[in-house]
Amino acid sequence: MAPTKDVKPPSFFVSLPVESLNSSTDFYKSLNFTPLPDFSDDNTAAFRFPYSANSNICLMLHAPSRFQEFVRKGSEIAQPKKATGAIFTLGVGSRETVDGLLDKAQKAGGKKDPFKMKEYGKSLGIYTRSFEDLDGHIWEATTMLDEKEKVEA
Template sequence: MSKQIYLNLAVKDLKKSMDFFKALGYRFNAEYTNDDGACMVVESNIYVMLLREDFFRTFTDRQPCDLRTHVEALTALTEDSREAVDRQVARAVAAGGRALGEPKDYGFMYSHSFEDLDGHIWELLHMSAAQAE
């Protein structure tokens, strides 16, 4: 069996979060989605579990951090092109998210970030192996 990655994120409003990520083109696995959480499919082995905050707390004794003042993680996802990075950030903004800073061009890597409805930071990047050499 190949490994799978499940990123678990606390969200304030599950329906709004699902609508936000649907606007970005993601789909949800209905088999693992209910009133407490939703399984967002990123790729065949990569999933994001959007969990209502009170349900999220049942998995840990620690308090979720206040994302207005703290960062819990920087979730980075690759895109197929620079244009795809820009399109996805634009979709996030149109769906109610917030772009963070300006795009960054490192030559071999192009990136831009957005904040979702709950303040989770998503970094999108396109890496060019040819330019890295």
Template sequence: MSKMIFVNLPVTDLKRSKAFYEAVGAVNNPAFSDDTAACMVLSDTIYAMLLTHDKWRQFTSKPIVDAHANAQVLLCLSAGSRDDVTGMVDKASAAGGKADPTPVQDYGFMFGRSFEDPDGHIWEVMWMDPSAIPPHG
């Protein structure tokens, strides 16, 4: 079985956040969603768990970081092409996100852009030419 990742994100408005992630291509899994959380499927192995602040506090007593003012993580998704990178950032921007809060990266063989969701969480989207990836040894 492939490893899976569940990225837990505190959100201030669950309905707005769910709509945002659907706009950038995620699909809601209602089996793991309710009025306090939404499981957004990004791929067969990547899930974003959107949690209300009250739900988040059930997992940790640490304060919730204001992601508009502070960064705790930078999340990165791969894309199939340069156009897919730009397409996802454009969708995020059209859905109320902020395009390119981090510098655009263009190295020819690798291209990356980013977006902020409505709560300020930064997602990078990158494409790399598969022929430029060294063999894994």
């Protein structure tokens, strides 16, 4: 898993356990996450986050046996469909991109808007929606609204 010379390694990594590495790989590819083969193997799939502002962040999807190697001895891997331990937020360029990302997530087997918070972020000029991935991890997509959109939101 050593990177090749021409690949600039990410500077921040998010590691998640997944039930099916193949299914989750397909899911994240459909959301425009870019595969990083130099950081992947049979038990881990690595991706750069989509959208240029996020491209220095790496998502590491791990089979349960691999993920267990990284946790404290004796601790359990959280079951994200039963408990939320974190929410991951992607900053994107427009309201249309937020909505499009959720459409892609749903089409790939995820769940659109697993929770709704009325007018969430509106007072700050932010448009945010959420989706759940195949394993129950919660993601948000968010964007800053321009002045016209703030009035319409």
